[in-house]
Each structure stands twice: as C-alpha cells, then as structure tokens.
Amino acid sequence: MITRETSPGKTVLVFDTPEDLAVHAARSxxxxxxxxxxxxxxxxxxxSGGKTPAKFFRELAKLGEEFEWEKIHLFQVDERMAxxxxxxxxQAMIRESFVEPAxxxxxxxxxxxxxxxxxxxxxxxxxxxxxxxxESVPSxxxxxxxxxxxxxxxxxxxxxxxxxxxFRQASSWVRSARSEHHAHQxxxxxxxxxxxxxxxxxxxxxxxxxxxxxxxxLETSPSLPASLVWKNAQQAVMALDRAAARxxxxxxx
Ligand code: 6PG
Numbered sequence: 001m002i003t004r005e006t007s008p009g010k011t012v013l014v015f016d017t018p019e020d021l022a023v024h025a026a027r028s029x030x031x032x033x034x035x036x037x038x039x040x041x042x043x044x045x046x047x048s049g050g051k052t053p054a055k056f057f058r059e060l061a062k063l064g065e066e067f068e069w070e071k072i073h074l075f076q077v078d079e080r081m082a083x084x085x086x087x088x089x090x091q092a093m094i095r096e097s098f099v100e101p102a103x104x105x106x107x108x109x110x111x112x113x114x115x116x117x118x119x120x121x122x123x124x125x126x127x128x129x130x131x132x133x134x135e136s137v138p139s140x141x142x143x144x145x146x147x148x149x150x151x152x153x154x155x156x157x158x159x160x161x162x163x164x165x166x167f168r169q170a171s172s173w174v175r176s177a178r179s180e181h182h183a184h185q186x187x188x189x190x191x192x193x194x195x196x197x198x199x200x201x202x203x204x205x206x207x208x209x210x211x212x213x214x215x216x217x218l219e220t221s222p223s224l225p226a227s228l229v230w231k232n233a234q235q236a237v238m239a240l241d242r243a244a245a246r247x248x249x250x251x252x253x
Contacts, residue, residue: 002249006217009235014245018055018205021241025203026059028237029146030066032199036145037071042137045146046075046189047098048158049090052150052203057098064102072108073133077147077194078159078177079112080184081119088183089114112187119176119185126187127174143196147189151204153212154181155224159188162224167191191225195232202230205241213240214247 001024002014015021029045036043047053074094082088091111099109110129116122134142149157160167161179169175170192177186194200204213215221216230217238230236240248 002245004252009233010230011237012217012245012248013237013239014249015239015241018052018241021203021205021239022055022059025056025201025239026063028239029056029060029148029201030063032146033067033072036198037068040140041071042140043072043146044075044134044140044144045072046077046144046148046194046197047094048077048148048150048203049079049093050150052205053148054093054097056148056203057094058101061098061102061104064104067102067104069105069108074104074109075130075133075144075189076110076112077149078186078188079114080186081114081122082184084111084114114187119178119187123172123174123176123187127172130173141198143193143198145197146199146201147194147197149194149200149202149226149229151202151209151212151216151226152182153208155212155215155221155226156182157202157226157229158194159186160191160194160225160229167225168228191228194229198234200229200233200236202226202236202238204238204244207243207246209244210247213238213244214251217248218251 004012033043079090080088112126113122151157155162159177173193175190177188216227
C-alpha cells in the first residue's frame with residue numbers, strides 16, 4: 001500500500017487491487033466507528049451507492065461481530081428514485097451486501113423513501129428523518145461522522161452533478177437532483193451537508209476513473225463536485241486501486 005498525505009487532513013491510499021482496498025477500507029471504517037463511539041457514544045455514517053462499494057460492504061459485513069450496532073445509525077448518500085427492489089436501487093445493494101449479511105439492525109439503516117412519487121418531497125422527508133435521528137442523540141454534533149463516496153468520470157459525487165446549476169445549493173441537507181447522463185431522478189445529500197461531515201472516505205477503483213482522480217488531486221478542475229468535497233472536507237481519505245491511481249502516480253513519480 002502507498003500512503004501519501006497530500007495536504008493537512010487529506011490522505012491518499014493506493015492498493016494493488018480492489019479486493020485489498022475493500023479489506024483495508026472495512027478495517028478503517030470499523031476502527032473509526034469504534035473511535036467515535038468511545039468519544040461520543042455514537043457513530044453516524046452515510047453510505048454511497050453505485051457499483052464500487054459492494055466489495056467494501058461485503059468485507060464490512062464480515063466484521064459484524066465487532067460493532068456496537070445499537071450505537072450506530074447508517075444513512076444513504078444518495079438514491080435513485082426507483083423501487084427498493086429495482087436493480088438500480090442503492091438501498092437494495094446496501095441491504096444485500098451489508099445489512100443482511102452483517103446482521104445489522106434494519107431499523108438503524110435509514111433508506112431514502114423511494115416509495116414517494118415526488119423526488120423533492122422525498123428529499124424533504126429524508127432530511128426530516130435524518131434530523132430526527134440526530135436529535136435522538138442530543139449530545140452529539142448535528143453532522144455525520146463519516147460519509148462514504150464514489151466519483152463519476154465526470155467529477156460528480158453523491159448525486160451532485162457538474163451540469164446541475166443547483167449542485168452548490170446550501171439551503172438544505174438533502175435535495176433532489178437529475179441528470180440527463182444518469183438514469184432516474186435522484187435524492188442526494190447536499191454539498192454543504194457532505195462537507196460538514198467529520199470525515200469523508202472516497203472509494204475509487206478502475207482505470208476509467210484515473211483521469212478524474214488526477215484532476216481532483218492535482219486541483220486542475222477545482223469547481224467539480226468531487227473536487228469541492230475533497231478540498232472542503234475537514235478530513236478526507238481517498239482510497240484507490242492501482243488502476244484508478246495510475247495517472248496521478250505517473251505525474252507524481
Ligand atoms: C450513485 C452514486 C454515485 C457513484 C458514482 C460511482 O448513486 O451512482 O452515489 O455517486 O458513487 O457514480 O459509481 P460506480 O461505483 O458505479 O462507478
């Protein structure tokens with residue numbers, strides 16, 4: 001593994017394979033959860049969707065015995081407004097690769113209410129639900145402890161799309177979004193809510209993401225959603241496999 005602190009609070013990790021990355025990321029997630037629980041008595045995290053994190057979730061499920069589940073609440077970073085059993089559903093992937101195999105209490109995983117027809121109303125309802133869960137532990141800060149993210153080749157993260165003129169909107173924690181390049185209307189955590197988290201953890205694999213990784217880390221495209229999250233994060237880790245790190249490592253060699 002290659003470890004590089006690119007700036008204060010920003011660490012890049014490069015693993016030989018997606019499998020090595022998933023094992024390490026699961027270990028890091030578990031350790032950070034335990035650290036937060038020791039420190040504040042709870043651990044609140046949001047989980048991304050797409051294809052990349054499934055391996056990580058399956059590795060995390062293997063560590064199930066270690067967790068004080070009743071002190072942990074998990075949310076979604078974003079969701080496609082498709083039925084909860086649809087092949088594109090992020091919550092279906094999270095349930096299948098983590099919640100069920102880990103024996104995680106389903107009532108501690110708060111999915112986006114995709115059964116609502118209107119994405120904007122679903123976003124508002126989700127924000128209210130997140131707030132209620134945060135209020136249920138009055139002692140803790142009104143932000144998440146960790147947000148797990150992927151990136152798209154276009155520099156999106158969560159469902160914050162570069163072509164969406166509203167993606168920087170900061171008046172809410174959760175908003176609806178849509179992109180002609182991506183299927184389904186979306187519900188997503190807002191840029192400001194993601195940026196307020198204590199720690200952001202990017203999981204990125206594959207050659208197709210290499211150029212965007214280079215742009216983010218070398219700050220050549222600073223206005224992209226993924227670049228803004230990386231730059232604004234209080235603490236951020238970018239875990240890459242060698243394929244996704246290739247362009248960046250070539251320049252930094
Ligand atoms: C989604 C995600 C999205 C994802 C990236 C990468 O719902 O699609 O939240 O932001 O993380 O598009 O997706 P892959 O992991 O499938 O490449």
